[in-house]
Amino acid sequence: MSSSTSYSSSQTRRVTVGIPTRCWCGSTLTTFGSKTKENLFRRFYRCEIGVRRQNEDHLFKWIDEAIIDEINMVDAKVSKLQADLGSFMKSTSDLFDKQENYMDGAINDIKNLLQQQTNLTNQTIQSSGPEKAKSNILNIATAAVVFGTMAFIYAKLTN
Template sequence: MSTMSYYSSASSSGFRASPLGVPSKCWCGEEITTFTSKTKENPYRRFYRCAIAMKRENEEHLFKWVDEALLDEINMVNEKCKRVAENLSALRVNVMANMEVQNKNIKQIEEELIKKMEGELLTMKENVEELGHVMAKSALKTVGIAAVIVTSIVWLWGRV
C-alpha cells in the first residue's frame, strides 16, 4: 500500500479509533502535525499525523482528517452549550421556586410582626389608660388633701 493511498483510506480502516476533536499527540506520544493529502481521492485534504507515522507506514499511528476533527470540536462545543443552557434553565426554575418560598416566608414574618406590633400597641394603650386612671386617682387624692388643708386653714383663720 502506498503512503498516499494509506492516508486516503486510513480513517475507514480497522485501526484504533481517533480521539474526538483535534488531536494533540499520537498513541506513541509524538506531537501531531498537519499534512496535506496528495491522492486523487482526497487531493489537498489536510490531515493530522505524527512524524513517526510518516516514516513508518506499516505501524498503527493516529490519523485524522482536519475537517472531521474540526466538526468533532464543533459538535462537542454544541453539546456543552446545550448542557449549559439546560443547567441554566434548571437553575432559573430553582431560583424562581426559592424566591417564591422566600416571598411566602417574608409575608408570613410580616404578618407575625404586624400582629405582634398591634398586640404591643394594645398593651401600651391599656398601660397608658391604667396609668391615666392611677394619675387621675392620685390627682384627686392630692386635690382632696389640698381641699382638707385649705378648709382647715380657713377654719383656723376664722377662729382667730
C-alpha cells in the same frame, strides 16, 4: 469522507474525537496534504513517526472531520450549559418566591404582635389611675414590653 489508508483486520484503529493534539505514541502532530487521487490535497493530522513508519498504526485524522467533531462537542456543551442555566434560573426564582412569601408572613406576624403589644400597653395605661401612670413600675413594664417586642422582631428577621 473516506480514508485512503487501509488496515489489516489484526490492526485496531484508535478513535480520536475532536481536534487531536498528540499521537498515542506521544509525538506532536503535524498537518499534511493528501496526495491520493480520491482525496487530493485534503488536509490531515499525522505524527512524524507515523509518516516515516507507514506500517505502524499511528494517529491519522482528517482535519475537516476533526473540526466537525469539535463543533459537535462544543454544541453539546453549549446545550448542556443552556439546560443547566435554565434549571438554575427556575430554582433560583422558586427560592426567591418562597423567601418573599416567608418575609410577607413574618412582617404580618410582627405587625400583629406590635399592634397587640400597643393595645395591651394602652389598656394598662388607661386602667390605672393618673397617679399610677407615672409610677416607676409602669415605666419599667412598658420598657420591658417594648424591648421584648424589639427582640422578637429581630429574632424573626434573622431566622
